[in-house]
Amino acid sequence: VVAKRRIRKHELVTVDFPVFVVRLDFINGDSYTARQRRVMMETGLNQLPAEQKKAIMGLARSTGGEPMIDILRTNGFGVEIEGVQHLALLIDGSRVNHNCRPNNMAMEVLALREISVGEEIAHSYAPLGYTYEERKAVLQGWGFRCRCALCSAPPAEREVSDSLRQRLLEIHRTLGQAAGLSRQRIGELVPEALGIIKREELEPQLVEYYQQFAKAYMAVGDLKRAREYVALADEMWLLYGGEEHENIQGMREL
Structure with missing residues (x-):
């Protein structure tokens, strides 16, 4: 997916909805035979319009x-439905490729930077x-090796990161363990953390x-200062998680 125009930071790029949702334990568990899985998958796939079915079958494979x-x-993207883990397939969303310094969140695709x-x-x-x-180990399960600017950087640069x-x-x-720290020490650690987050482009971790x-x-x-950061956390959870995110109420209670 390539930008055809300039996209502003925090702009909503697109909203995509799942066309196929499957419980994770259906795929990874041992409650079903391979034949049962295949039949159920085919049944679900055949209920979709021909255009969506063709688009799904044209997506990448790796395993x-x-x-x-x-x-x-x-x-697939991991989603939790009533406490149960599922994999959701989104045709357009699935074409948003991996990068270890991403510029959006899924699956309302939100730009993290311009x-x-x-x-x-x-x-x-x-x-x-x-x-x-750690990233390399995780990505092995997806069947590829990342070649983004961060992972392709010289070893010395990666070591700094x-x-x-x-x-x-x-x-x-x-x-x-802040109870054992002084206000001055906390005041030193907070800007240090913010500086690292900015340098490493880890803005979603601000929440x-x-x-x-x-x-x-x-x-x-x-x-x-505690109230200032509670307000900032609340703002970030609204931005990245939405009004219904489970952490919104927790931050307001805090």
Whole structure:
């Protein structure tokens, strides 16, 4: 998927809806035989319009075996429905490729930064903040090796990125024990974390780090700064998770 016009930061790029949703344990569990899975997949596929069916069968495959299960594993997005994990297949959304420094969130596709004309729109298959080796291990399950600018960078540059990401986790853990810290120390760690997040283009992680900052300041009795970061966390959860996200109410109660 390539941008045909300039897309502003935080602009909604597209909204895509699943055409095929399957419980994860149906694919990965042992309650069904291979034949039962194939028959049920074919039944579901044949209920779709011919155009959608053709589009699905044209999606990438990577794992081998039953074609429809391969397509789901390669292109599906994990969703939780009433506490149960599912894989959802979105025809257009599935064509948004991977990048370890993504510029959108799925599956309302939201731009995390300005996207230029002709630039590919990408999301990350690996959790944000992972190091190079961690990302590589995750992506092996998708059947490809990432060649984005971050993963293709010289080893020395990757090592710097990895060390910063590891430092970010250290700060998160340290702030989790904020009762033993001084306000001054918290005041040093917060801008350091924000600087790493900006440099590594990990903006979606602000939702979690703003919460951690708020809790740290609450632990040392600095309610003014705590309220500031609660408000910022609330704003970010609304932006990235929407009004119905489970963390919205939790932040308001905090």
